[in-house]
Amino acid sequence: MSNARTRIFQRLTAVERPVVDLSARESLSRFAWDKEERIRRFTERMQAVRAEVHVSDREHWLDKLAEICQAKGLNHLLLSPNTEWGQAISQNATRFPTLKHYDRPIEAWKHELFHEVDAGLTSTLGGIAETGTLMLWPNGDEPRLLSLVPPIHIAILETDKLFSTFAEAVQQQAWAEQGMPTNAVLISGPSRSADIAQVLAYGVHGPKELVVVLV
Amino acid sequence: MSTEFRIDVQKALGKTEVRAHFRKAMDTLMTNRRNQFPDDAALQALRHQAQAIRANALSKLPELLEQLEAKLTAKGVQVHWAETTDEANQIVLSIMQKHQAKSIIKGKSMVSEEMGLNHFLEAQGIEALESDLGEFIIQLDGETPSHIIMPAIHKSKEQISQLFHDKFPDIPYTENVDELTASARRILRDKFYTASVGLSGVNFAVAETGTLCLVENEGNGRMSTTVPPVHIAVTGIEKVVEKLSDIPPLLSILPRSATGQPITTYFNMISGPRQADEKDGPTEVHLVLLDNGRSNIYSDPELLATLRCIRCGACINHCPVYVRIGGHSYGTVYPGPIGTILEPQKQGLKVHGELIQASSLCGACGEVCPVRIPIPNIINRLRYDSVRKDTEHTPTFDAGTKRKPLEAAIWQGWSWSASHPSLYNFGGTVATQLRGLVPNKVGAWTNVRTAPQLADKTLHQQLKALGVDHE
Structure with missing residues (x-):
C-alpha cells in the first residue's frame, strides 16, 4: 500500500498551506491551589463518580489498607512485590489477603487473572486535582491489566504528586522529554456507561470499584 | 419530491415516542455541557486554544504524519496507509489472515463504521464483535449508530430489555440497568479473553511522541487494545496533533463538550507493542491511516476547517433538526451538523447533497463547536458549490450538480x-x-x-x- 501513501502525500503537499493564528495555542492551564485544596478537589471529583478515597499518611497507610481489604472481604490481592508499597505489604503479609504476584506473562496465567483475582493494587505516577484523576505508567512490575481486569482496583497516590491540571503534570513531569512508555493511562473513577437510556451504570468492562489511598 | 431522505424524515417525524426520547436525551446533554462551562470567558479561551491546536496540526499535516509514522515505526508499531475504505478493509483482513484469526473484538470506532468493516469481515467469515455497550446493543439488533458518541441513544430501556431477552433467552427478562450491564459484562469478558485481535479507533495521535490516544468510559477500549495479542487501530489522517502538550487542552474540552463529563473514566495512551520486559499488552500493534476523501477536503482553505473536528458530537446534541429527525434519517455514518458538512464532501453532492438543505442555519452548531468549525458557513458554501458554474474552483465532488x-x-x-x-x-x-x-x-x-x-x-x-x- 505504499502507493496509497505516495498518493496521499502528493495531494497533501500539493496545496498551499493555510496560515494559522497560533496565539491561543500555548496557554498552560494550571491553578494556584495549595496542597490542601488539591486534595479537597481531587477527593470531591473522585467521590462524585463513586470512587472511594481514604486519607492516610506514610505511617498509617498499611493499617488503612489492611482495614479496606478486610472490609471488602478480599480473598486475594494482586500486586508487585517490587514497589515500595508492595514490599511493605509483603513484609506484613499475614495482615492481608493471599498475595498474588503478576510475575509471568499474561499467557501463562490468563485464566487465573480473569477468574481468581479479587483486587489489584498499583502505585501511581501522580494525580490530577481538577478532574479527580490518577496517572499510571504500567511497566514490567505493574503490567497494564493489573489495574483493569480485577473487579477492584486499589491505587496508592502520594499527595505531593497531586497536580492541579493534566497540562501541569505533563509539563512538570516532562512526559514528552523523557519519552512515552508503551502505555500510559489516566483513570478517573470505576468503569461506567450511560449507554442504556442514559442511566449511569458502574462496572461495565473495567473495575467495578476504584479505591484510592492518599499517603 | 419524495426522495429516500425525505421519506425517512417523514417516517422519523411520525414516531412520537422516539422523538420524545431524543428530546429528553438532547436536553440532558445540553444541560450537562452547560454545567461544565460556568465561566463563558474561560470556555471561549479554551475553544480558541483547541482551534489553534487543530489548525496548527492541519497546517503541518504531511510533516506530522511523517513524524508520527517514523516515531511509531521506531517503537515497533506497523503503520499502513489506505486511500479508500476498501483498501483499509483489505489491510485489516490481511492482518487477520496472517494470524488465522476468526474473530475480532472492537472498541468504539467511527472510522470502522465509515469502512463498513463489520459487514466486510462477516462476508469473509470473520466475526466482528462490538464491545462498547451502546455499539453491542445496536449490533444485536442489526442497526447502525444513531449518534457518534451515544450509538444506542434512540433505544428505550424497555426496548433494550426485550432485545437482551430475545437474544439471550437464558437471561431472565429485566429492566434493571445494572443487571443488563452485568449481563453484557459477563458475555463480553469471555470474548475479550478469547479474541486474538482487538480493534480500536484513535481520538488523537501525537506526532512528537508517537502516541495513540483513546477516550472512553467503559474499559472496553483498554480491554480491546490490551488483552488480544494483536491490536489494530484505525483512524483518519486528520487526527494527528503536533505535541504532547497539545493533548491536555483537547482532553479538557472533548468530554465536557460531548457528554458534559469533566473527563472520561479512561484516557488510554498507546505508544507501542509489548516490550521484552513487559508481561502484557499486544505483541503486535498496527495503525491504519485512512484518507477516504480527507486529502481532497484538505485542498480548500475554507472547507479545511471540517477536518479540525474532534468528534465530540456537541453540534449534534444542539441541532434542532437532529433532535426531530434522529440519527438514522440522515442515512450516513456521521449524522447531524458535522455529518451534513462531512458526508457530502466525502461522498459527493449527488449522493448526499440533500443533507445540506436539512438545516435552518440557526447557528447553534457553530456556537458550541469546541474547535470553532464554522459549520453554518460551510453548509452555505456547500449549497453554493451545489449550484455553482465555476466548478473547477472547488474540490467538492459533484459540484454544480444541483444547478438548474x-x-x-x-x-x-x-x-x-x-x-x-x-x-x-x-x-x-x-x-x-x-x-x-x-x-x-x-x-x-x-x-x-x-x-x-x-x-x-x-x-x-x-x-x-x-x-x-x-x-
Missing part, C-alpha cells in the same frame, strides 16, 4: 435588475400593484401553513402617511 438553468437565469436577472435602480424600482412598483394576485396555495409551504394575508397598504405607503421619508 431556469433558476440560474432568474438569479442572473435579479442580480442585473438589482444593479439598475430605476428598473428595480419600476419592478417593485409593478409587483406591489399586482400583490393581490398572489395565490393562497403556494406549494409545500402552504401544505402545513396558512398563507399570510397582505396588508391593504404597503409598508412604503404606511410610512409615507406617517411622514417618514426613507429615500
Whole structure:
C-alpha cells in the first residue's frame, strides 16, 4: 500500500498551506491551589463518580489498607512485590489477603487473572486535582491489566504528586522529554456507561470499584 | 419530491415516542455541557486554544504524519496507509489472515463504521464483535449508530430489555440497568479473553511522541487494545496533533463538550507493542491511516476547517433538526451538523447533497463547536458549490450538480435588475400593484401553513402617511 501513501502525500503537499493564528495555542492551564485544596478537589471529583478515597499518611497507610481489604472481604490481592508499597505489604503479609504476584506473562496465567483475582493494587505516577484523576505508567512490575481486569482496583497516590491540571503534570513531569512508555493511562473513577437510556451504570468492562489511598 | 431522505424524515417525524426520547436525551446533554462551562470567558479561551491546536496540526499535516509514522515505526508499531475504505478493509483482513484469526473484538470506532468493516469481515467469515455497550446493543439488533458518541441513544430501556431477552433467552427478562450491564459484562469478558485481535479507533495521535490516544468510559477500549495479542487501530489522517502538550487542552474540552463529563473514566495512551520486559499488552500493534476523501477536503482553505473536528458530537446534541429527525434519517455514518458538512464532501453532492438543505442555519452548531468549525458557513458554501458554474474552483465532488438553468437565469436577472435602480424600482412598483394576485396555495409551504394575508397598504405607503421619508 505504499502507493496509497505516495498518493496521499502528493495531494497533501500539493496545496498551499493555510496560515494559522497560533496565539491561543500555548496557554498552560494550571491553578494556584495549595496542597490542601488539591486534595479537597481531587477527593470531591473522585467521590462524585463513586470512587472511594481514604486519607492516610506514610505511617498509617498499611493499617488503612489492611482495614479496606478486610472490609471488602478480599480473598486475594494482586500486586508487585517490587514497589515500595508492595514490599511493605509483603513484609506484613499475614495482615492481608493471599498475595498474588503478576510475575509471568499474561499467557501463562490468563485464566487465573480473569477468574481468581479479587483486587489489584498499583502505585501511581501522580494525580490530577481538577478532574479527580490518577496517572499510571504500567511497566514490567505493574503490567497494564493489573489495574483493569480485577473487579477492584486499589491505587496508592502520594499527595505531593497531586497536580492541579493534566497540562501541569505533563509539563512538570516532562512526559514528552523523557519519552512515552508503551502505555500510559489516566483513570478517573470505576468503569461506567450511560449507554442504556442514559442511566449511569458502574462496572461495565473495567473495575467495578476504584479505591484510592492518599499517603 | 419524495426522495429516500425525505421519506425517512417523514417516517422519523411520525414516531412520537422516539422523538420524545431524543428530546429528553438532547436536553440532558445540553444541560450537562452547560454545567461544565460556568465561566463563558474561560470556555471561549479554551475553544480558541483547541482551534489553534487543530489548525496548527492541519497546517503541518504531511510533516506530522511523517513524524508520527517514523516515531511509531521506531517503537515497533506497523503503520499502513489506505486511500479508500476498501483498501483499509483489505489491510485489516490481511492482518487477520496472517494470524488465522476468526474473530475480532472492537472498541468504539467511527472510522470502522465509515469502512463498513463489520459487514466486510462477516462476508469473509470473520466475526466482528462490538464491545462498547451502546455499539453491542445496536449490533444485536442489526442497526447502525444513531449518534457518534451515544450509538444506542434512540433505544428505550424497555426496548433494550426485550432485545437482551430475545437474544439471550437464558437471561431472565429485566429492566434493571445494572443487571443488563452485568449481563453484557459477563458475555463480553469471555470474548475479550478469547479474541486474538482487538480493534480500536484513535481520538488523537501525537506526532512528537508517537502516541495513540483513546477516550472512553467503559474499559472496553483498554480491554480491546490490551488483552488480544494483536491490536489494530484505525483512524483518519486528520487526527494527528503536533505535541504532547497539545493533548491536555483537547482532553479538557472533548468530554465536557460531548457528554458534559469533566473527563472520561479512561484516557488510554498507546505508544507501542509489548516490550521484552513487559508481561502484557499486544505483541503486535498496527495503525491504519485512512484518507477516504480527507486529502481532497484538505485542498480548500475554507472547507479545511471540517477536518479540525474532534468528534465530540456537541453540534449534534444542539441541532434542532437532529433532535426531530434522529440519527438514522440522515442515512450516513456521521449524522447531524458535522455529518451534513462531512458526508457530502466525502461522498459527493449527488449522493448526499440533500443533507445540506436539512438545516435552518440557526447557528447553534457553530456556537458550541469546541474547535470553532464554522459549520453554518460551510453548509452555505456547500449549497453554493451545489449550484455553482465555476466548478473547477472547488474540490467538492459533484459540484454544480444541483444547478438548474431556469433558476440560474432568474438569479442572473435579479442580480442585473438589482444593479439598475430605476428598473428595480419600476419592478417593485409593478409587483406591489399586482400583490393581490398572489395565490393562497403556494406549494409545500402552504401544505402545513396558512398563507399570510397582505396588508391593504404597503409598508412604503404606511410610512409615507406617517411622514417618514426613507429615500
